[in-house]
Each structure stands twice: as structure tokens, then as C-alpha cells.
Amino acid sequence: MLTTSAKPTHPHPAVPLCGEGSRLYALALSSGRILRSEAENTPCLMDFALLHPDPDDANWLRPVPPSAALAQRLHPLEREIQERRRVAVELTDIFEPFMAITAREEPTTHAITVLEGDARIHAAIERATAECRSEVLTVQPGGGRSENTLTVALQRGQTILDRGITMRTLYQHTVRHSQGTLAYAAYMAQGNVEIRTLEELTDRLMIFDRNVALIPARADQQVALELRHPGLVEYLAKVFEEQWSRATPLIDDVPYPPSVDGITGVQRSIAKLLIDGHVDEAIARRLGMNVRTCRAHIAKIAAALGSGSRAQLGYLIAQSGILDQDRPK
The missing domain is CATH 1.10.10.10 (Winged helix-like DNA-binding domain superfamily/Winged helix DNA-binding domain)
Incomplete structure (x- = not known):
């Protein structure tokens, strides 16, 4: 009985571009085209619309420029952001009548609020972003961000860009090797946004208008503290300013000392x-x-x-x- 070999499955259904796909795309960009047979085991290149058939020769594939490919990925995100903003306006209209009722109550402000779980933490960040009027300061330790993390950051960042809010962010030097994070930084640079990097950073930190700050309370990032005590928030803002003064703008080269005996x-x-x-x-x-x-x-x-x-x-x-x-x- 005749049998046929199964077509190779995509090795990474959750990742847009594998290592071999990245190598072939770079090769196609440098040489202008690659043989179709070379890309048979990397379907992500076609799925991600990074290659298209050569109109002159069906045996070859030509690369799509990176700027065009990136734009294709960003456009759906921008549409999603607009849709979420529309929903936010609708929710605001729904809850606005209740604001007048709660405003007559005795106001209460908790200096420290414990937030447990992603849902409550993200809700607190969204609330602080909505309340913010002039300035956001963030410290984001770690290396390059995942696509999902960058999507969420882009959604929040778009709100900040639209409202003309000043934003300063500290990353670690290692993000300079992350194309996704660099693309996000380039997009945010169109607004009043500055990004610098340091070799080492304290833990995550977000400060809004120097009125409210959020910090992690556990290593697994599942518990956070929302701080509204003026003294605590001001102290954290001073910590941020001290680190910012020592950091290097993302567009500049990192000022590492020269190699010594072959050690960088x-x-x-x-x-x-x-x-x-x-x-x-x-x-x-x-x-x-x-x-x-x-x-x-x-x-x-x-x-x-x-x-x-x-x-x-x-x-x-x-x-x-x-x-x-x-x-x-």
C-alpha cells in the first residue's frame, strides 16, 4: 500500500516567527529572494506574510519589507484599541449617573491597598491611567517583552499618546536586543515619551501624577500594592529620578567600559x-x-x-x- 509522508507541522503555533524563519527572512532581505523549496519547513514566513511569490519565476519567493510587515501587524492592534476606547466611553456614560451619588458620601482614601490577582492589578493600572492628567513614570526590569505584553502596553500607551501625557520609562540594557520592544519604543516615540536603559533596576514601579504608585508585593507578580500615601509616593518618585539620571537614552549607545583582557x-x-x-x-x-x-x-x-x-x-x-x-x- 502506498503511503505519503505527513506535511511538517508548524513547530510553534503560539509564536509568529521561529528561529529558522528569522534566519531565512534575513537571508531573503539580504539577497533579494530565496528558493521556495528553502521555505517549505517554515510556514510561518508565508502565514506571517513575510514572503510572496516572485512574479517572474514561481520557484522563488521575494521578501516583504520589514516596515510593511510591521505595519500589517500594528493596524489590527490600532483598530482594537479604538474599539476598546469606544467601549470605555460607553461604560463611562453608564456609570456617570452613579458618580453623583457616591460623591455625596464621606470620601475615603486608602493609603495602601493590597491587590491580589492579575484582574485586580490590571484594573488598578487602568483606573490610575484614566485618572492621570500629566505624567507617568515606569520602571520595567527584565529583557524583551512577549507579544502579548507589548499588545497590552501598546493599548495603554495609545491612551497616553492621545491625551498628551508625559511618560518616562526605564528598561534594562538587554531590551536593546529585542526587536519587538524596540518597535514598541519607536511607536511610542511619536508622543511625549522618553525611554532610557540601565544595566540593573529595582523592581517594577508605576507612578501616576505623583499621586498614586503601584509596586509588586510578591515575586510571582500576583500580588501588588497600590500606594496613595503622599510621602511613600514621593519617596518612590525620588528613587525613580535617581535611576533616571544614571540611565542612557535608548537611542544612544550603552557606555560600557572597554573590554579588558577579552572580557566585556x-x-x-x-x-x-x-x-x-x-x-x-x-x-x-x-x-x-x-x-x-x-x-x-x-x-x-x-x-x-x-x-x-x-x-x-x-x-x-x-x-x-x-x-x-x-x-x-
């Missing part, structure tokens, strides 16, 4: 955390990178210093002098 500025930061006793997971979290990338840097440090073990590595880092130039003179 990022690797010296990792080396310092290593001799301070931090484990790989803690180092990766503090520097906003994944654990695999962190361990690859550690392996390069060990190779550069000729270390044969983790215990020896700490000793060699301390003896090598590679951290001397990071110390104050």
Missing part, C-alpha cells in the same frame, strides 16, 4: 555578582537576561581567565584585577 563590560558586571555570591538565576534576573545567556557569559569569563572550576573562577576573578576599573578612584 557586561561580563564584568556578571563577574562582580559572581564574587558577591549570587547564583546564575539571581544574576540573570538582576541583569534582565535569560539564564542560558548568563551561563554563556560565565563560560566566556572562565575561558578568558583559564578557570577549570566554579570555585577557582571566583578566585581568578578576584586576582585578575578586571574589576579594578569599576571601583571609584
Whole structure:
């Protein structure tokens, strides 16, 4: 009996572009076209509308310019944002009659409110965004954002852009390698928005008009605190300003010190955390990178210093002098 081999399934149904798809798209952009047979096992390239048939030769595929592909992805999001704004207006009209009733009651303001679960946390952020009139300050540690996270950020960001609110955001240096985050930053740059990066950041922080702040209360991000005490909010705003003054604008190059004995500025930061006793997971979290990338840097440090073990590595880092130039003179 004759049998036919099954067509390869898409290796990542939840991800728009796989690693092989990214490689082939880059190849198509640099060379102008690729053979159709090369793209057979990467259906994401066609599904994502990054390639189209060559009108002159059916055996070849030509790339769609990245700017056009990005615009295709953003347009549905913009339409969704408009629809959500329409729903927000309808909800405002529904609840407006009740506002006058509650306004006659004795006003109560809780200095600290505990928010449990994503639904309550997101609702508090949406409420604070709606109340905001002039300024938003945010600290967002970690590396590149997922598509879902960027979609939510874009929806909130559009509201801020439409209302002319000033926004300043601090990311970690590692987002400079995330194309999705860079695309979001470029979109937000059309408004009164500034973005800077630091190597290390404190935990997440959002401040609205210096009247209300939200901070995480648990490592899994499932519990947050909404702060409305003026003293607490002002203290957090000062922490933000101190970090902002040391941060580098996203459009500028990161001012890492020059390499020393083949060890880069990022690797010296990792080396310092290593001799301070931090484990790989803690180092990766503090520097906003994944654990695999962190361990690859550690392996390069060990190779550069000729270390044969983790215990020896700490000793060699301390003896090598590679951290001397990071110390104050």
C-alpha cells in the first residue's frame, strides 16, 4: 500500500516567527529572494506574510519589507484599541449617573491597598491611567517583552499618546536586543515619551501624577500594592529620578567600559555578582537576561581567565584585577 509522508507541522503555533524563519527572512532581505523549496519547513514566513511569490519565476519567493510587515501587524492592534476606547466611553456614560451619588458620601482614601490577582492589578493600572492628567513614570526590569505584553502596553500607551501625557520609562540594557520592544519604543516615540536603559533596576514601579504608585508585593507578580500615601509616593518618585539620571537614552549607545583582557563590560558586571555570591538565576534576573545567556557569559569569563572550576573562577576573578576599573578612584 502506498503511503505519503505527513506535511511538517508548524513547530510553534503560539509564536509568529521561529528561529529558522528569522534566519531565512534575513537571508531573503539580504539577497533579494530565496528558493521556495528553502521555505517549505517554515510556514510561518508565508502565514506571517513575510514572503510572496516572485512574479517572474514561481520557484522563488521575494521578501516583504520589514516596515510593511510591521505595519500589517500594528493596524489590527490600532483598530482594537479604538474599539476598546469606544467601549470605555460607553461604560463611562453608564456609570456617570452613579458618580453623583457616591460623591455625596464621606470620601475615603486608602493609603495602601493590597491587590491580589492579575484582574485586580490590571484594573488598578487602568483606573490610575484614566485618572492621570500629566505624567507617568515606569520602571520595567527584565529583557524583551512577549507579544502579548507589548499588545497590552501598546493599548495603554495609545491612551497616553492621545491625551498628551508625559511618560518616562526605564528598561534594562538587554531590551536593546529585542526587536519587538524596540518597535514598541519607536511607536511610542511619536508622543511625549522618553525611554532610557540601565544595566540593573529595582523592581517594577508605576507612578501616576505623583499621586498614586503601584509596586509588586510578591515575586510571582500576583500580588501588588497600590500606594496613595503622599510621602511613600514621593519617596518612590525620588528613587525613580535617581535611576533616571544614571540611565542612557535608548537611542544612544550603552557606555560600557572597554573590554579588558577579552572580557566585556557586561561580563564584568556578571563577574562582580559572581564574587558577591549570587547564583546564575539571581544574576540573570538582576541583569534582565535569560539564564542560558548568563551561563554563556560565565563560560566566556572562565575561558578568558583559564578557570577549570566554579570555585577557582571566583578566585581568578578576584586576582585578575578586571574589576579594578569599576571601583571609584
